[in-house]
Amino acid sequence: MASRPETPLLDRVSTPADLKRFSDSELARLAHELRAETIAAVSETGGHLGAGLGVVELTVALHAVFDTPRDKLIWDVSHQSYPHKILTGRRDRIRTIRQKDGLSGFTKRSESPYDPFGAAHSSTSISAALGFAVARDLGGAPDTGAGDAIAVIGDGAMSAGMAYEAMNNAGHLKKRLFVILNDNEMSIAPPTGAMSSYLMRLYSEAPFHTLKDAAKGAVSLLPEPFQQGAKRAKEMIKGMAVGGTLFEALGFSYLGPIDGHDLDQLLPVLRTVHQRATGPVLIHVLTKKGKGYAPAETASDKGHATAKFDVVTGQQKKAPSNAPSYTKVFGETLTALASDDPRICAVTAAMPDGTGLNLFAERYPSRCFDVGIAEQHGVTFAAGLAAGGMRPFCAIYSTFLQRGYDQVVHDVAIQRLPVRFAVDRAGLVGADGATHAGSYDIAYLSNLPGFTVMAAADEAELKHMVATAAAHDDGPIAFRYPRGEGEGVEMPERGEVLEIGRGRMIREGKRVAILSFGTRLGEVRKACETLEARGISPTVADARFAKPLDRDLILRLAAEHEALITIEEGAVGGFGSHVAQLLAEEGVFDSGLRFRSMVLPDVFIDQASPADMYAVAGLDAEKIEAKVLSVLGVESIGKRA
Ligand SMILES: Cc1ncc(C[n+]2csc(CCOP(=O)(O)OP(=O)(O)O)c2C)c(N)n1
Numbered sequence: 001m002a003s004r005p006e007t008p009l010l011d012r013v014s015t016p017a018d019l020k021r022f023s024d025s026e027l028a029r030l031a032h033e034l035r036a037e038t039i040a041a042v043s044e045t046g047g048h049l050g051a052g053l054g055v056v057e058l059t060v061a062l063h064a065v066f067d068t069p070r071d072k073l074i075w076d077v078s079h080q081s082y083p084h085k086i087l088t089g090r091r092d093r094i095r096t097i098r099q100k101d102g103l104s105g106f107t108k109r110s111e112s113p114y115d116p117f118g119a120a121h122s123s124t125s126i127s128a129a130l131g132f133a134v135a136r137d138l139g140g141a142p143d144t145g146a147g148d149a150i151a152v153i154g155d156g157a158m159s160a161g162m163a164y165e166a167m168n169n170a171g172h173l174k175k176r177l178f179v180i181l182n183d184n185e186m187s188i189a190p191p192t193g194a195m196s197s198y199l200m201r202l203y204s205e206a207p208f209h210t211l212k213d214a215a216k217g218a219v220s221l222l223p224e225p226f227q228q229g230a231k232r233a234k235e236m237i238k239g240m241a242v243g244g245t246l247f248e249a250l251g252f253s254y255l256g257p258i259d260g261h262d263l264d265q266l267l268p269v270l271r272t273v274h275q276r277a278t279g280p281v282l283i284h285v286l287t288k289k290g291k292g293y294a295p296a297e298t299a300s301d302k303g304h305a306t307a308k309f310d311v312v313t314g315q316q317k318k319a320p321s322n323a324p325s326y327t328k329v330f331g332e333t334l335t336a337l338a339s340d341d342p343r344i345c346a347v348t349a350a351m352p353d354g355t356g357l358n359l360f361a362e363r364y365p366s367r368c369f370d371v372g373i374a375e376q377h378g379v380t381f382a383a384g385l386a387a388g389g390m391r392p393f394c395a396i397y398s399t400f401l402q403r404g405y406d407q408v409v410h411d412v413a414i415q416r417l418p419v420r421f422a423v424d425r426a427g428l429v430g431a432d433g434a435t436h437a438g439s440y441d442i443a444y445l446s447n448l449p450g451f452t453v454m455a456a457a458d459e460a461e462l463k464h465m466v467a468t469a470a471a472h473d474d475g476p477i478a479f480r481y482p483r484g485e486g487e488g489v490e491m492p493e494r495g496e497v498l499e500i501g502r503g504r505m506i507r508e509g510k511r512v513a514i515l516s517f518g519t520r521l522g523e524v525r526k527a528c529e530t531l532e533a534r535g536i537s538p539t540v541a542d543a544r545f546a547k548p549l550d551r552d553l554i555l556r557l558a559a560e561h562e563a564l565i566t567i568e569e570g571a572v573g574g575f576g577s578h579v580a581q582l583l584a585e586e587g588v589f590d591s592g593l594r595f596r597s598m599v600l601p602d603v604f605i606d607q608a609s610p611a612d613m614y615a616v617a618g619l620d621a622e623k624i625e626a627k628v629l630s631v632l633g634v635e636s637i638g639k640r641a
Pocket residue numbers: 051054077079080120121122153154155156157158184186187188289349350351373375400403
């Protein structure tokens with residue numbers, strides 16, 4: 001008689017408390033099922049795969065040992081949190097991840113009590129965990145009592161200054177706090193930098209401390225083990241590197257390295273430190289990004305992010321496109337320009353492929369610098385390069401440049417240094433949602449004296465703007481462009497150097513002028529087609545520059561039309577605000593011009609397709625048409641007889 005198939009353990013987990021009832025061998029089986037479920041779910045949705053697969057055992061062990069949500073488990077970046085979401089009551093919605101109205105691809109406080117701190121930008125976890133630890137000790141959560149704070153941070157995220165600022169503070173405060181360093185020797189691309197080499201030395205030489213050393217440092221916080229598996233822990237800890245590490249110098253007890261895929265190592269170590277730690281402890285865990293799924297393990301990015309895929313073959317299902325991506329146009333144009341100009345160099349903060357600088361690095365490795373996840377340093381390093389006579393292009397996503405803003409102001413703008421900022425992922429980016437939206441750069445760059453700020457309306461324009469930036473030695477200059485494919489326009493052989501502060505006319509019309517800054521121009525064109533059918537023919541211009549503004553163009557549009565509408569893929573305070581300021585200063589409003597500025601609304605827009613997000617934002621063709629009709633006092637389509 002055939003034996004009855006066992007009920008999957010995962011089906012018996014509705015909250016992490018259920019893990020407490022499992023034996024260690026059942027936890028190992030659960031990890032196996034959790035990995036399979038993660039792969040199956042991401043194959044249907046796409047998303048971040050490799051990082052989550054690398055922490056499956058760690059996720060199980062942490063939830064088995066600690067008492068979430070009372071204990072605060074904080075995932076750095078949190079792109080690895082899919083297995084955590086599955087175990088914390090969100091399995092039934094995991095196939096909605098990164099979609100409209102679905103689960104976020106990152107941890108999010110409003111989504112679950114098991115997500116005590118939201119993330120998506122890296123290297124914030126230790127600071128946040130320390131905040132929780134201090135709040136606990138100050139009695140900040142009297143109803144839930146004194147929970148632990150645990151930060152799980154990757155080796156890539158550990159390259160950022162913020163992580164060290166936090167450890168410096170934690171070592172000083174000496175609060176009980178756990179940092180799990182999840183070291184998989186990968187960032188999005190292979191990690192760079194001396195810190196990465198240091199971590200590698202810690203385990204390539206392990207065990208480099210003798211039993212005598214083990215009597216000191218971290219092991220001193222461990223008692224004679226008396227619980228399940230602790231004998232093994234003691235044996236293991238004898239072989240670990242303790243004392244003498246950088247982390248110890250910062251005031252942490254250091255334990256490691258341990259195999260992060262072996263629950264027989266993870267569970268006893270976590271149980272022991274959970275039992276006995278009194279101050280900050282760093283546990284160095286070695287894992288493999290993409291673990292347990294061959295197509296991810298063997299991919300160059302270790303399955304960091306993927307489209308939907310076939311589980312059996314690993315083949316990704318991507319929609320074909322003829323238009324080159326903006327990122328590629330940037331990378332190729334810069335690489336071509338660099339062949340004539342040995343002063344052109346490039347800086348990326350751990351995103352060589354995402355920014356297209358991988359193309360540049362292949363051709364000019366000595367002029368391309370991956371500084372790690374270190375946007376602040378990257379900006380000031382570029383400022384130094386510029387001051388030293390080079391022509392640096394600092395290629396950073398709009399959302400990540402936020403982290404280097406003081407450096408943009410203090411090191412670049414005030415000194416009028418000609419750093420060229422390639423601001424990729426401008427505007428709404430889609431599945432990564434609000435944390436990754438490039439909503440603010442127009443505002444935060446255009447308000448800086450002496451800055452030149454451009455936005456490309458299409459990929460040919462981007463090519464011109466890269467050339468313009470290369471030729472621009474008179475102070476800092478930025479050009480922004482969105483994620484994804486271009487408009488499919490014909491590409492010029494070479495980028496042409498644009499006149500600074502000059503826009504271009506797209507079409508001459510009557511009564512209303514639309515002045516577009518960036519890639520909303522495509523939607524403006526669509527709106528015009530529908531408006532033409534109603535007998536309304538707007539004038540359309542592409543501003544190209546938010547700073548300096550094309551005063552002549554703007555004042556002419558204002559003088560020759562009843563109404564002027566600006567549109568941009570950015571928050572209030574950007575292009576439209578600068579145009580309004582100019583019009584006000586020139587007294588144009590006094591003569592009755594009707595002015596409207598279409599910007600992102602004052603809310604954080606959740607993930608969806610970029611088109612859906614722009615619809616929510618009210619910046620699509622339909623809303624442009626409605627805006628034109630309303631400013632002209634014409635009834636909108638919905639009200640047509
Ligand atoms: C401030 C910031 N810069 C860049 C990124 C883009 N980014 C997301 S994950 C990642 C790599 C993280 O590597 P690691 O911490 O080692 O985690 P792993 O993916 O290897 O698990 C990068 C560069 C980011 N999220 N935040």
